[in-house]
Amino acid sequence: MEAAGESRLARVGALRAPRLELKWLIIGACVALTLYLGIVPLAFLLWQSFFTPQSAAKAAQFTLGNYRDAYASEETWLLFWSSIKFAAGASLLAFALGTLLAWMNERTNTPFKSLFFALSIIPLIIPGILFTVAWILLGSPKIGLINLALQRLFDTDAVFVDVYSLTGMIWVDALHYSPMAFLLMSAAFRSMDPALEESAVMSGASVLQVVRKVTLPLAWPAVFATLLILFVRAIESFEVPALLGLPVGIQVFTSAIYQAVHRYPSQIGLASAYAVTLLVLTTAGVYFQSRLSTRGNRYATMTGKGFRPRLIDLGNWRYLTVAIFLLYFFLIVVLPFAVLLWSSFQKFYSVPSVEALSRLTLEPYRTILGHPNLMRSVWNSLLLAVSTATLVMLVTAVICWIVVKTKLPGRWLLDNFASLPMVFPGIVLGLSIMILYLYLPIGVYGTLWIMLIAYVTRFMPYGLRYNTTSMLQIHKELEESAQMSGASWGTAFRRIILPLLKPGLVAGWIYIVIVSIRELSSSILLYSPDTEVLSILIWELWENGQYVELSALGVMFILGLFVLVLLAQIVGRRFGIREA
Amino acid sequence: MLSVRGLSTEYTDEHGSAVRAAQDVSFEVPAGKLFTLLGPSGCGKTTTLRSIAGLEKPREGEISVGGALIYSSKNGVFIPPSRRGLGMVFQSYAIWPHMTVFENAAFPLQVSRSKPTRKEIEARVLRVLKAVALEEMAGREATKLSGGQQQRLALARALVMEPPLLLLDEPLSNLDAKLRERMRFELKRLQRELGITTVYVTHDQSEALALSHSIAVMNRGRIQQTGAPREIYERPANQFVADFIGTTNFLRATVDAADGVPGFHRVASEVGELVVRAGDALEPGAKVVISVRPEDIRLSESRPQDGRNVLEGTVDTKVFLGESVDFRVKVKDRVLQSRAHPSLGTRVGHPIYLSLDAEKCVALKETPE
Numbered sequence: 001m002e003a004a005g006e007s008r009l010a011r012v013g014a015l016r017a018p019r020l021e022l023k024w025l026i027i028g029a030c031v032a033l034t035l036y037l038g039i040v041p042l043a044f045l046l047w048q049s050f051f052t053p054q055s056a057a058k059a060a061q062f063t064l065g066n067y068r069d070a071y072a073s074e075e076t077w078l079l080f081w082s083s084i085k086f087a088a089g090a091s092l093l094a095f096a097l098g099t100l101l102a103w104m105n106e107r108t109n110t111p112f113k114s115l116f117f118a119l120s121i122i123p124l125i126i127p128g129i130l131f132t133v134a135w136i137l138l139g140s141p142k143i144g145l146i147n148l149a150l151q152r153l154f155d156t157d158a159v160f161v162d163v164y165s166l167t168g169m170i171w172v173d174a175l176h177y178s179p180m181a182f183l184l185m186s187a188a189f190r191s192m193d194p195a196l197e198e199s200a201v202m203s204g205a206s207v208l209q210v211v212r213k214v215t216l217p218l219a220w221p222a223v224f225a226t227l228l229i230l231f232v233r234a235i236e237s238f239e240v241p242a243l244l245g246l247p248v249g250i251q252v253f254t255s256a257i258y259q260a261v262h263r264y265p266s267q268i269g270l271a272s273a274y275a276v277t278l279l280v281l282t283t284a285g286v287y288f289q290s291r292l293s294t295r296g297n298r299y300a301t302m303t304g305k306g307f308r309p310r311l312i313d314l315g316n317w318r319y320l321t322v323a324i325f326l327l328y329f330f331l332i333v334v335l336p337f338a339v340l341l342w343s344s345f346q347k348f349y350s351v352p353s354v355e356a357l358s359r360l361t362l363e364p365y366r367t368i369l370g371h372p373n374l375m376r377s378v379w380n381s382l383l384l385a386v387s388t389a390t391l392v393m394l395v396t397a398v399i400c401w402i403v404v405k406t407k408l409p410g411r412w413l414l415d416n417f418a419s420l421p422m423v424f425p426g427i428v429l430g431l432s433i434m435i436l437y438l439y440l441p442i443g444v445y446g447t448l449w450i451m452l453i454a455y456v457t458r459f460m461p462y463g464l465r466y467n468t469t470s471m472l473q474i475h476k477e478l479e480e481s482a483q484m485s486g487a488s489w490g491t492a493f494r495r496i497i498l499p500l501l502k503p504g505l506v507a508g509w510i511y512i513v514i515v516s517i518r519e520l521s522s523s524i525l526l527y528s529p530d531t532e533v534l535s536i537l538i539w540e541l542w543e544n545g546q547y548v549e550l551s552a553l554g555v556m557f558i559l560g561l562f563v564l565v566l567l568a569q570i571v572g573r574r575f576g577i578r579e580a
Numbered sequence: 581m582l583s584v585r586g587l588s589t590e591y592t593d594e595h596g597s598a599v600r601a602a603q604d605v606s607f608e609v610p611a612g613k614l615f616t617l618l619g620p621s622g623c624g625k626t627t628t629l630r631s632i633a634g635l636e637k638p639r640e641g642e643i644s645v646g647g648a649l650i651y652s653s654k655n656g657v658f659i660p661p662s663r664r665g666l667g668m669v670f671q672s673y674a675i676w677p678h679m680t681v682f683e684n685a686a687f688p689l690q691v692s693r694s695k696p697t698r699k700e701i702e703a704r705v706l707r708v709l710k711a712v713a714l715e716e717m718a719g720r721e722a723t724k725l726s727g728g729q730q731q732r733l734a735l736a737r738a739l740v741m742e743p744p745l746l747l748l749d750e751p752l753s754n755l756d757a758k759l760r761e762r763m764r765f766e767l768k769r770l771q772r773e774l775g776i777t778t779v780y781v782t783h784d785q786s787e788a789l790a791l792s793h794s795i796a797v798m799n800r801g802r803i804q805q806t807g808a809p810r811e812i813y814e815r816p817a818n819q820f821v822a823d824f825i826g827t828t829n830f831l832r833a834t835v836d837a838a839d840g841v842p843g844f845h846r847v848a849s850e851v852g853e854l855v856v857r858a859g860d861a862l863e864p865g866a867k868v869v870i871s872v873r874p875e876d877i878r879l880s881e882s883r884p885q886d887g888r889n890v891l892e893g894t895v896d897t898k899v900f901l902g903e904s905v906d907f908r909v910k911v912k913d914r915v916l917q918s919r920a921h922p923s924l925g926t927r928v929g930h931p932i933y934l935s936l937d938a939e940k941c942v943a944l945k946e947t948p949e
Binding site (some may be wrong): 163407475477478480481482483484485486487488489492494495499500502 | 592633635636661662663664665666667668670671672674675676677678687688691693694724733738741813921
């Protein structure tokens with residue numbers, strides 16, 4: 001045995017040059033792609049904002065005019081102010097709703113709460129544009145069901161709710177994103193060790209003192225981080241401002257960018273200047289949030305051991321909390337879906353009544369299924385979603401391996417570059433990619449490729465997060481033992497790392513498929529007649545006033561996504577079992 | 581078989597400054613022997629092992645296995661770990677959770693360049709699984725194994741390629757005390773039966789004493805002493821080795837003169853005049869530290885006949901351990917620890933005589949702190 005081993009070793013020893021070509025080829029390609037996707041659009045956007053538009057007659061020239069135009073006018077300050085008002089309002093309302101629900105769910109004995117936890121995630125599946133449209137059908141002053149019903153009830157012409165207002169915008173956006181606040185705050189409540197509060201009680205502190213001296217200081221990083229995430233998300237929001245704000249002249253940065261591009265002649269320089277401002281806002285938000293979460297680790301409220309917090313016995317008040325849950329679920333899932341469902345069975349949009357009931361028809365479904373663009377949009381959406389998810393997950397697996405498992409100098413920089421697109425609001429990313437490939441004549445403009453580039457860029461940070469979580473759980477010795485067994489890097493990556501990464505890979509893949517299918521704010525600047533996707537088709541139906549067809553498509557879309565999520569959970573559970 | 585010469589390693593900490601781990605480490609392991617690197621955590625023993633494995637790239641030195649150079653800073657040789665063909669058992673066992681027991685053990689053969697046939701792989705895997713008594717478990721998921729079984733599987737995986745050298749990185753540290761003791765014998769039996777050259781890393785001195793042909797005690801990146809287990813225990817080279825291996829009493833002393841018997845000296849210690857043994861001749865007046873182990877201090881209630889190295893003290897505390905009693909005896913200002921048979925029942929506060937075996941009183945140079 002020994003003799004055989006020694007002679008083999010001698011042979012190996014003679015073969016000095018280590019074969020690492022494949023390894024470095026793959027790593028190099030992934031790093032190059034990440035850097036290209038992360039940096040180039042941003043650089044181009046900045047560059048563009050300092051130049052005059054290029055035309056056949058004259059070349060682009062350096063100018064500060066875009067910023068002068070943007071910031072000298074009072075309009076911009078109004079724009080800034082309304083953006084802040086909208087984002088602050090929406091994030092605070094979403095936070096209040098989400099925190100209340102999270103507290104009820106984590107710290108009280110409200111009945112059926114585990115069921116509510118599952119149900120409250122459903123709204124995140126509903127695409128923003130459909131949620132907004134549903135609320136227009138509910139809260140529009142002219143056709144809104146709520147107004148019409150109340151008017152009939154009180155026999156007046158008064159308008160009770162008007163969704164076409166800043167308040168309306170805040171309401172719809174906050175409602176749609178309250179589940180996000182709910183999930184973030186639930187995690188915060190869950191990770192807070194109740195022993196910290198209990199030991200304060202044991203030290204003789206009163207309830208008020210406990211809250212003031214222990215609970216609040218402990219919860220503060222989580223609260224602030226959640227608020228920042230919600231604020232950044234709200235300021236990036238496109239669907240609500242575009243559908244609810246633009247018709248009544250309330251502009252925020254995202255809708256202003258859209259309008260600047262769609263004006264004739266399009267003012268790309270101005271749009272870029274707006275985009276840079278928006279980017280500064282989101283970057284600041286993301287920066288503070290990441291600072292906060294690294295600092296938050298100091299507070300080590302997460303000890304890793306499972307603790308069962310003492311639940312507050314609400315007594316009869318628990319009927320109130322159940323009622324709140326029910327009302328919330330009604331507002332956020334039942335009502336919007338019901339109104340879409342109702343209008344999808346009408347020939348023309350009309351208010352529910354016995355008379356309208358007799359006019360139920362499948363006509364909208366027939367129309368939409370016969371729509372010339374439908375099959376192409378579905379195909380484009382699926383093709384894009386699957387390729388984006390696959391590409392993102394594989395590339396970020398390599399990136400994340402470099403960041404987590406190697407000691408290469410500058411690897412933290414790579415992590416930051418791959419996370420950079422996180423600060424891009426969808427519409428800003430769409431704009432920068434549009435400009436970039438208008439100037440770069442490599443023939444991707446107006447094709448599906450440009451959408452793929454946009455999607456991959458936009459969702460790369462998510463892929464990285466999913467992969468990193470899984471990668472951190474893979475003990476480095478699992479890979480080292482493969483090396484010691486004689487496996488090359490490629491073999492070890494394929495046979496050890498990827499299978500062990502599977503839970504994160506699969507979960508991230510599914511998440512990216514879903515968000516890609518719903519994507520609107522980047523696509524809206526990048527699509528061409530041949531490359532329409534589902535969300536764009538919905539947008540066009542809305543612009544054409546085809547509400548009933550839109551509803552029919554929306555109902556099928558939501559059901560389709562719902563099935564996808566269910567499948568995802570089943571698949572996820574199957575892959576989850578073998579998690580190391 | 582294995583030869584390590586002048587090995588030095590360095591790693592960068594989170595602040596970016598270079599930290600030295602192993603420094604000028606050299607040793608030879610003859611074929612078929614089990615060699616142990618023993619030391620406290622951070623002494624550089626694991627880094628040394630990982631450098632042999634190729635998982636770490638040393639800064640300086642030379643490593644060769646069976647005459648073939650696998651690392652040399654001078655000649656710029658660095659064979660990557662996957663080409664070294666060595667077997668290794670990791671501290672965490674590193675059993676791949678997504679594979680069965682069989683698949684785990686078969687992996688090294690499947691990826692090897694010699695491309696054995698499926699039949700050949702099966703035969704070799706079953707043979708090695710049999711050697712570690714896991715052949716019944718071949719079809720099981722690896723995660724369903726107990727700690728001891730996982731450890732044996734890791735060993736099987738390391739042995740299946742029939743490597744010239746087996747590297748073991750604290751393989752027993754994750755097992756509970758009972759199992760650890762059993763696996764210790766198991767490991768020793770297997771190593772002796774297969775005659776495979778082995779490098780073993782541990783911080784557990786009793787493990788090292790029980791298993792090894794030869795031990796290198798390391799501290800702060802340097803080898804302090806290399807020798808057979810008994811040699812290390814009975815003749816520690818310095819204060820660190822004496823302290824790290826087993827329990828001992830240290831007494832400060834000044835050399836008076838050489839004793840009549842060669843190798844022995846008379847010293848004036850904190851507790852009185854003693855005759856001690858020293859490796860090298862000592863100059864009169866030199867400051868030394870005397871190490872004497874608890875089991876080498878005999879206790880008696882009456883003064884022993886032989887008057888050499890006899891001290892008088894009072895019992896300070898005692899701890900009953902079942903098979904023995906630990907006495908702490910106060911002599912002048914010092915408290916000496918002694919292990920005695922449980923039949924000795926001297927009460928606390930009562931006088932007692934200590935007699936120190938001169939053969940076992942070792943004079944050492946003080947390790948500067």
